[in-house]
Amino acid sequence: MLQDLKIKQKCEDMIIYAYTALRQYPRAEKYGLAADTKTAMYELLRLIVICNKKYYKKTTLQEVDTQLDIIRSFVRMAYKMQYINFKKYELWTARLDEIGRMIGGWMQTCQAARHK
Secondary structure: OHHHHHHHHHHHHHHHHHHHHHOOOOHHHOOOHHHHHHHHHHHHHHHHHHHHHOOOOHHHHHHHHHHHHHHHHHHHHHHHOOOOOHHHHHHHHHHHHHHHHHHHHHHHHHHHHHOO
């Protein structure tokens, strides 16, 4: 379960980093893409906590993975619309990729435990 706690910490760290990037979005996007991105990140954190508490994790882990892809899309759109510069995009996606790898490992661990 230590892996689960690490992924939660990484998600929290990603959210904290994201706030510095979100501050640079145009004022017009404060209630648009910025708000949607914040909501998606909090939903990811919520799903990670829920998944950690569940005995059967498969469907919740799939939701976690899907939520991560949604955040990736929002970040990609923000970069393409020039709300964030390449450096911020690079750092943010690196954090998302790390969380993605952890989710993949978590999925494999659950699958391996199921096949024992």
